[in-house]
Amino acid sequence: MRPRQTATAWLLLTPFAVIFLVFTAVPVVASLAMSLTDIRGIDLRDPFGVDAVGLANYLDLLSDPAFGQAAVNTLYVVVVGVPLTMAAGFALALVLDRGIRRFRGAFRALFYAPVVANIVSVALIWQYAFNQNGTVNTVLAAAGLAGPNWLGDERLAMPVVILLGVWRNFGTAMLLFLAGLQTLPKEVYEAAAIDGAGRWRQLRSITLPLMMPTTLLVSVLLSVFFLQVFDEPYLLTNGGPLGTTESMALFTYHQFGFGNIGTSSAASFLLLIIVAVVSALQFRILRVRT
Amino acid sequence: MATPRPRLVTIAALLAAAALVVTGCGRDTAGGSDAAAVTVDDSPATGTVTLWAPDGDATKLGEVLAGFRQQNPGLDLQITLVPSDEYNTKLQTAIAAGTTPDIAFLYTEAQTQFLASRAFAPVPDGLVDPGSFFEGSWAAGERDGTAYSVPWYAYTRVLIYRKDLAEAAGVTAPKTWDETVPFFQALQRAGAVHGYGADVGWDTYNGQTLATFAHQAGATLLSADGSSWKIDDPAVIGAAEFNASFFTSGVSSPDTPQFLDSQPYLVSGKTGSMISGPWVVATLDTTAQQEGWTAAHIGTAVLPAGADNDSGQLAGGSWGVNAASANQQAAWKVVRAMAQQDTQVAQYEAAGSMPAVVAAWDDPSIAGQPLLRPFLDQLKNVRPLPAVSTWNEVSTLLGKAMESVARGKESAADAMAAVQKQADSIGTD
Numbered sequence: 001m002r003p004r005q006t007a008t009a010w011l012l013l014t015p016f017a018v019i020f021l022v023f024t025a026v027p028v029v030a031s032l033a034m035s036l037t038d039i040r041g042i043d044l045r046d047p048f049g050v051d052a053v054g055l056a057n058y059l060d061l062l063s064d065p066a067f068g069q070a071a072v073n074t075l076y077v078v079v080v081g082v083p084l085t086m087a088a089g090f091a092l093a094l095v096l097d098r099g100i101r102r103f104r105g106a107f108r109a110l111f112y113a114p115v116v117a118n119i120v121s122v123a124l125i126w127q128y129a130f131n132q133n134g135t136v137n138t139v140l141a142a143a144g145l146a147g148p149n150w151l152g153d154e155r156l157a158m159p160v161v162i163l164l165g166v167w168r169n170f171g172t173a174m175l176l177f178l179a180g181l182q183t184l185p186k187e188v189y190e191a192a193a194i195d196g197a198g199r200w201r202q203l204r205s206i207t208l209p210l211m212m213p214t215t216l217l218v219s220v221l222l223s224v225f226f227l228q229v230f231d232e233p234y235l236l237t238n239g240g241p242l243g244t245t246e247s248m249a250l251f252t253y254h255q256f257g258f259g260n261i262g263t264s265s266a267a268s269f270l271l272l273i274i275v276a277v278v279s280a281l282q283f284r285i286l287r288v289r290t
Numbered sequence: 291m292a293t294p295r296p297r298l299v300t301i302a303a304l305l306a307a308a309a310l311v312v313t314g315c316g317r318d319t320a321g322g323s324d325a326a327a328v329t330v331d332d333s334p335a336t337g338t339v340t341l342w343a344p345d346g347d348a349t350k351l352g353e354v355l356a357g358f359r360q361q362n363p364g365l366d367l368q369i370t371l372v373p374s375d376e377y378n379t380k381l382q383t384a385i386a387a388g389t390t391p392d393i394a395f396l397y398t399e400a401q402t403q404f405l406a407s408r409a410f411a412p413v414p415d416g417l418v419d420p421g422s423f424f425e426g427s428w429a430a431g432e433r434d435g436t437a438y439s440v441p442w443y444a445y446t447r448v449l450i451y452r453k454d455l456a457e458a459a460g461v462t463a464p465k466t467w468d469e470t471v472p473f474f475q476a477l478q479r480a481g482a483v484h485g486y487g488a489d490v491g492w493d494t495y496n497g498q499t500l501a502t503f504a505h506q507a508g509a510t511l512l513s514a515d516g517s518s519w520k521i522d523d524p525a526v527i528g529a530a531e532f533n534a535s536f537f538t539s540g541v542s543s544p545d546t547p548q549f550l551d552s553q554p555y556l557v558s559g560k561t562g563s564m565i566s567g568p569w570v571v572a573t574l575d576t577t578a579q580q581e582g583w584t585a586a587h588i589g590t591a592v593l594p595a596g597a598d599n600d601s602g603q604l605a606g607g608s609w610g611v612n613a614a615s616a617n618q619q620a621a622w623k624v625v626r627a628m629a630q631q632d633t634q635v636a637q638y639e640a641a642g643s644m645p646a647v648v649a650a651w652d653d654p655s656i657a658g659q660p661l662l663r664p665f666l667d668q669l670k671n672v673r674p675l676p677a678v679s680t681w682n683e684v685s686t687l688l689g690k691a692m693e694s695v696a697r698g699k700e701s702a703a704d705a706m707a708a709v710q711k712q713a714d715s716i717g718t719d
Contacts, residue, residue, distance in 0.1 A: 042406035042679050042719075044386040060715075132546055149545040238493070242694055257379050258683035259403050261386075 035266040041259025050262075057266035067267065069243050070251035071274075077162055077247060078226045078278075084166045085222055086215070089173025094203075096174070097181040108178070112171040119168065123235030127151070130160055130236075154244045157237050161245050164232045169225060173218050180214030181207070216286040220279050227275050248274075328618050330414050335620035336364035342381065343395035344374035347443055347607060350640040358627045365620055378682075385409045392615040393624060396439050398430045398606040399498070403679040405433045406719065410610035413437040417622055418629045426604035426672040427646045433677070440625050441646035443637065444606035446668045447502075450570055451563035452556065453589035455480040463591035467506075467532055470594050474541035477562030485541035487552055487561030490696045497685030498675065499565070500692050502603045503529035505673040506596025512676045517718060519684065522710035529596070530695050530702035537696045544696045553577040565593070567605075571661045572642045590664045592671070604672040606646060644669075678718040687712055 035057055039050045061067045092111055100107055114122070129135040130150035137147030150156050184207065192202050208215075230249035233239060239246030239254065246254070248271045255264035343351065352369055359367060370391065372380050378400065384390045385407055396404060404410065413431075420428050423441045431439030449463060456462065459476035474485025490496055504511060509525035512518070520526070536542040547555040553570060555561040557578045564570070574584040593602050609628060611621045627633055634645035635653045644665065645651060651666050675681060691705040700708075 040679070041382050041385075041403050042408075044382070044407055044409070047386075131548065133551070152545045152548075240493075240693075242697075242699070243690065254686075257382075258686075259382065259679060260683070 031265045032269060034262055035269055037262050039262045041261060044261075053262070057262050058270065061263065061266055061270060066243060066246075067248075067251060070246050070248045073158065073244065073246055074227060074229065074248045076158060077165065077229050078223055080159075081162045081165050081169075081226045081229075082219060082222045084162070085169045085173050085226075086218055088166065088170040089175075089218070090177050092170070092174045093177035093181055094207075096178055108175075111174055114168050115171040117168075119231045120235060122168070123164065123232065126160070126164055127236060151237050152241050154241050157241055157245050161229075161232045161236055164236065165226060165229055168232070169222060173222060176214060176218050176221075177211070180211050184210050212286065216282065219286070220282050223278050223282060224275055227278060228271065328411075328414055328622070330417055330619060330622045330626065334364060335362045335623040337617045337620050338366045338368065339393060339617055339620050339624055340368045340370065340391035341393040341395075341624070342370050342372055342377075342384075342391045343607075344377035345371045346374050347637075347641050347643040348395060351637075354633060354636045354640050355624070355627065358624070358633070362623070365624075367624060388614070390612045390614065392612050392617055392621040394610050394612065395442075396431075396608045396610045398427055398439075398441065398444065398604065398608045399675050400494075400682055401431065401439060401608060401610070402433070402677045402681060404610065405431070405438045406679040409613060410438045411613040411615070411618060413440055414622055417626055422649065423629075423646050424604065424648060424669050424672075426669070426674055427606060427608070429674060430604070430677070431608050431610075439608035439610045440629050442607045442609055442628055443634075443643035444604060444646040444669055445567045445569075445644045446602045446604055446665060446672060447565050447567050448593060448602065448664045448668050449563060449591045450556070450566055451589050451591070452477060452482065452559070452587055454587050455482055455559070455562050456589065463589065464594040466595050467597070471535060471539050471541055474536070474562065475539070478541065480562075481559055482562030483560045484543055484546075485562045486536050487547050487555055487564045488536055488542040488544075488696075489547065489549060489552065490537075490544045490693045493689050494682055494685045496689030496692050497687070498603060498605075498689075500526075500529060500533055500688050501675055501685065502593070502601075502673075503533055503596060505601050505603075506593070506599055507532075508596070508598030512678070512718065516676075516678060519710060519713040519718065521684075521688070521713055522707045525598075527702045527706050530692060530706060532596070533692060534695045534702060538698070544693070557583070568644050568662060568665050569642055571659075584661070588661065590661045592664045592668045599671075601671050601673040602668040603675065604669060607643070608646075676718075680713075680716050680718060683716055684709070684713045 034047075036052055036054060037050045038053045038056075039047060043050050096104060096108055096111075127134075131137075132147075132149045132152070134150075136150065140147040148156055150160050188206055188210075189202060192206055197205065228249050229247045230253065233245040233247050233250050234253070237245045239250050248267065252264045252267040252271065255267060341351075348369070348371060355367065359365065377395070378397070381390070381394055381404065384394075385404070390409060394404075394410075396410075418440055420437065424444050427441035427444045428437065431437050431441065451463065455477045456473075459480040461473055461476040464470045464473040471485075477485040501511060504526045507525040507529045509520065509523050509529065511520060511526070513520055537544050547561060552561070552564055552566070553574060554577055556564060556570075557574065571584060571588065571590065574588060575581055578584070578587075593600055609625045611618055611625060615621055628637070629647065631645075631647050631650045631653075634647045634650040635655065637643050638645060638650070638653075639655060644662075645656070651657065651662075656662055676684070687709050691709045694700055695702050695705050
């Protein structure tokens with residue numbers, strides 16, 4: 001690059017670089033430093049008057065059953081939530097790409113609405129819907145079924161939380177898949193049709209392999225979303241009943257609320273490491289096929 | 291595939307930076323010194339004073355202080371309301387960032403973590419008369435013998451029950467633990483679905499309820515010098531068993547009523563009683579959509595006595611003044627105004643906040659309500675919650691343990707032994 005171009009490039013980068021430094025890099029380093037000390041809420045006015053404890057916060061977390069439960073809960077959300085969201089998004093993208101001719105724009109907007117809807121008000125509506133005497137149970141009662149206490153039951157609360165997460169994110173997956181589908185070459189399908197491949201065969205042998213790059217992108221994006229799941233359990237259950245819906249991000253937030261700033265910084269870094277590892281793994285596994 | 295080296299370098303650099311920051315640290319054992327207390331005169335307050343409070347009792351504070359604002363035209367009082375669920379977290383963040391307002395509301399029962407951070411100034415001598423408040427309200431703001439907050443409102447929880455059902459069953463409010471479950475069963479015979487509406491949602495309130503019962507059984511929860519937790523203790527286990535007996539005997543359900551349902555359930559007879567605060571008495575008519583419903587259907591009584599005593603628990607709101615405030619003079623004048631008897635009564639009339647000043651309860655607007663009398667009696671007979679900065683965390687653990695005992699997942703003894711272990715690692719301060 002010529003020097004002048006380099007200067008221009010830097011000039012254009014400056015706004016982002018400044019914002020990134022002030023709002024991301026500095027807090028990240030500060031948080032990393034705090035995770036290596038025994039800083040608590042009562043030390044906030046004298047943040048340097050604390051002791052360095054090395055990796056003790058990390059080791060304590062790894063042996064803390066509540067953190068373990070939060071990690072398992074988060075894994076549960078990812079393992080169930082990501083495939084469900086992808087399946088729903090992919091199915092709708094296929095329908096929009098092939099099936100629907102009229103009102104395509106309206107349907108696309110409708111399916112994307114949950115992504116932009118305000119999660120706080122949506123969660124409030126869900127809370128009423130899944131209350132013991134809420135809409136869902138009223139409908140079940142009309143059908144002669146006794147509805148459970150959805151959000152108060154240890155087995156059922158998490159599925160409701162995951163359902164909200166899926167409902168909120170399938171629009172994003174759909175949009176990305178739709179963009180991917182629309183770039184696929186038509187000739188390949190024509191050739192396959194002449195060779196006698198049916199719709200399912202085309203989907204399995206052409207669409208899915210060609211969509212691999214998009215699938216990789218969507219799966220990484222959604223995994224990162226779901227690993228950091230916070231809004232849904234925070235708004236629906238605040239981690240209850242008996243901690244069954246407490247995700248790692250929510251655990252971190254609660255620790256901060258208790259004033260355990262060192263612990264919560266360490267927990268957020270552990271979450272960061274997990275996000276990085278999971279993303280790297282997915283790239284590694286799916287790249288082989290792209 | 292890029293070489294991993296640059297990333298390693300970045301991580302190493304971050305770690306080195308962190309290590310550099312950390313080595314500049316170290317706890318000083320001497321303890322910091324407090325800002326010298328200011329003296330507050332009687333001249334009008336001037337300048338800008340910012341005030342934060344959770345939405346709720348403070349919603350009408352601007353109207354309550356209208357007269358004070360007229361008398362102090364040079365004062366610009368800026369009130370910011372914060373959603374009550376997030377208030378403590380937001381205040382903690384503000385303290386960390388150094389953006390604390392001049393005056394901050396403090397939950398009377400949960401202010402220790404903020405007082406311990408020395409973010410608040412000591413109350414100037416002679417600003418208010420400590421003896422004019424409920425003893426428990428004033429004591430909650432003290433740390434090592436110095437007061438850091440001034441009480442504003444105070445409440446306690448007592449037994450609120452369906453008087454009409456009790457009369458139909460021929461029973462009177464229970465005086466001891468032993469009489470409690472039979473009383474609730476009698477309410478059920480008279481038509482209540484559940485005799486007692488209890489909420490075992492896992493949260494700090496649940497832990498506070500257990501703490502109340504533990505105090506009644508003679509437990510202290512803390513060692514005498516406050517340095518260690520005493521949770522794996524026969525009195526605490528007995529209290530947890532007593533609390534769980536409501537669920538095992540069938541007078542309560544662990545699933546309902548949820549918080550928002552508690553009042554409608556009492557009105558419809560799905561529950562026959564609850565242990566709750568004075569706002570219930572004030573709002574039941576609205577819930578029942580019938581003027582005079584409460585007076586005809588509701589009775590209140592002080593809590594039944596455990597093996598040791600019949601104490602309750604004091605909660606409420608207090609005010610602290612930012613130790614770093616540039617306008618402490620005016621801030622303390624605002625706090626002083628809020629602690630005056632006529633302001634306290636005006637605050638009660640505006641928002642139903644029960645006065646922290648004992649004499650304000652003699653005002654006809656309060657004294658004329660027999661249902662409020664047990665609240666006053668109970669407020670004079672309270673035990674403080676553990677005044678350590680980790681109480682909020684430990685009480686959440688207690689609440690979680692209580693929920694699992696109530697749902698029959700584990701025995702009270704096992705649950706309390708587990709909490710003891712966790713509390714030991716959390717420590718007291």
